[in-house]
Amino acid sequence: MAITLSDEARRILALFEDVTGATGRDCLVDDDRVVVLVAAGDMGEAIGPGGQHVRTFEEKLKRDVKLVEDASLVEDFVANALAPAAVYHVTISENGDTVAYAEVAEEDTGVAIGVDGRNIDAARRLASRHFDVDDIQLT
Known part of the structure; x- marks a missing residue:
């Protein structure tokens, strides 16, 4: 199933991957929050030690971030x-x-x-x- 992302969502996913080193599979963009679908097995990398990666990502975006881990089922x-x-x-x-x-x-x-x-x-x-x-x- 093909997912179509807006230009803003693509930019956010690229920033997410740069900041965290984890793979982002999808992104929902709301006014005050971003939801990132993280590749299965990459959640620890996305969060980072003590939550540092996700905090840095939130600071750069100036929005709250919710991470969701992908699954095959x-x-x-x-x-x-x-x-x-x-x-x-x-x-x-x-x-x-x-x-x-x-x-x-x-x-x-x-x-x-x-x-x-x-x-x-x-x-x-x-x-x-x-x-x-x-x-x-x-x-």
Whole structure:
């Protein structure tokens, strides 16, 4: 599945790779935040020692950054996209629309949703772009 990136998203991914040394696979750009999809296995490099790489990247962008680790299975991808919420299980239903039902720890529901729904919105957008998931519902 081909992902189309804006010029701004391409520039941000190039900066991300320069600053962190990790591979960025996708990027969602919002007014006050950037969500970077990090190649599977590169999350430690993206964060850096004591979080230094991601902090430097945020300082250069002058925006908050959320990192999401890529995964080959849709269930793992959805769980990663909802992190740092504790996701116990993800079930995919394909009755018409493809919906991912994520079982999230009750105390982490707010974290999964995020302020003004921005975490679950980013998870939905990424899951749609990479796995044709139409929706993510928390259970």
